[in-house]
Amino acid sequence: MTAVTLQALSGLPEIGPGDDLAQLIGETLQQNDLGPQTKDILVVAQKIVSKAENRLADLASVTPGPHARALAATTGKDARLVELILSQSSEVIRTARNVLIVRHRLGYVMANAGIDRSNVPGAEGEELVLLLPADPEGSARTLRARLMERFGVDLAVVISDSFGRPWRVGTLNVALAAAGLPALHDRRGQTDRQGRVLEVTQVAVADAVAAAAGLVMGEGAEGTPVVLLRGFECDAPLRDATSLIRPVNEDLFR
């Protein structure tokens, strides 16, 4: 029987700019008596990766241009925030009241270019928001390498963020980045029990990992931004989470 366990790590300190996230996660794993095992997956919320990497921006220092002001009028959003969203985006996908869906420069189609206003304390007069990591895959690879070095086991790292969905209500955690696992499991050519070729041929493994971690990660006051997922087995070739981004030329919903 296959069993997977999901364990939220308690006791991670509040993360701030310049913090050594790999060091802090390593210590917290040990404090939780969770020395990682081979094939463990650590799911880390984007928010703490961005904070550690000082991906903060101050709305008070942003001057919105005409495009941002027009979109702010359409969406009802702060024009300075819209300016910042546009600066992170390659394309505006849809707008509506309270809705601004863009293609992030890294390829993700998401609301507000993933810019987050919550949980960011700032100084007097500052209005800090949090951008995505500059290179999420690089962040995931570094975290993985550091934790593998510390613990001497082969493990994987997923950086997760919550995304909306066009036809479904509520957000779901997905994988912004993945190091050390098959983020996409390509099963094309495999057969079912009747020997018929499988209809579901590509499985979004890292997104399922991120969504699962969301069950114990929580948001808000009780947030625990690191989750250890143990027991998942998939021997497909390793692929990072860029494999989960649908290429623009296959996008039917631009």
Add this chain to the structure above:
Amino acid sequence: MTAVTLQALSGLPEIGPGDDLAQLIGETLQQNDLGPQTKDILVVAQKIVSKAENRLADLASVTPGPHARALAATTGKDARLVELILSQSSEVIRTARNVLIVRHRLGYVMANAGIDRSNVPGAEGEELVLLLPADPEGSARTLRARLMERFGVDLAVVISDSFGRPWRVGTLNVALAAAGLPALHDRRGQTDRQGRVLEVTQVAVADAVAAAAGLVMGEGAEGTPVVLLRGFECDAPLRDATSLIRPVNEDLFR
């Protein structure tokens, strides 16, 4: 510390029309020494619910009309299958080569109205496909009631199916139906650690449950279509999975 475990049930027999799914799942739980506990969630693949409910259709008996034939030419799909897809749908959302995305009459926006060709054995000359359950929420409620009666504990049932996503590659399991849990957790008005109102205010709990179960459920020859999820806690009000369907008038991507 919060921990969730996911356990695929081994030994469930191949399900066919008329099988008593609640009885068979109950027996399999006992054979796996997994007498369910309060708050356990059973995630059941749509495929076996549909099979038990005899939601089979025979392509050999379908005559495609002009709309189906036109869409078959666009998509490259079997015109009889397209006819069947249209019969289950309220709206065609997008078409492309090998792609037919519709709004199912039950509201789900999904490929092929959820009709599945794999894993369905038929008699000579038959070309069987499998439709969604006629009333997935009803199926989930019945399964839940039967299993609660058998085991005398409060548990939840999710019926899952794999969906594609417009901007992400690979499929992810989502909740077609949910009984006994808050399928959508509405957190509007709650605050984060700085006292700021949360930006992520509605969480698609049942979709996360379904996606998590997908990690151990598998597809194809090794498929185990029932997963027991234990340890998830969320004291929000119960809501079924119709709460996860975005209303047509809020759809920005028709």
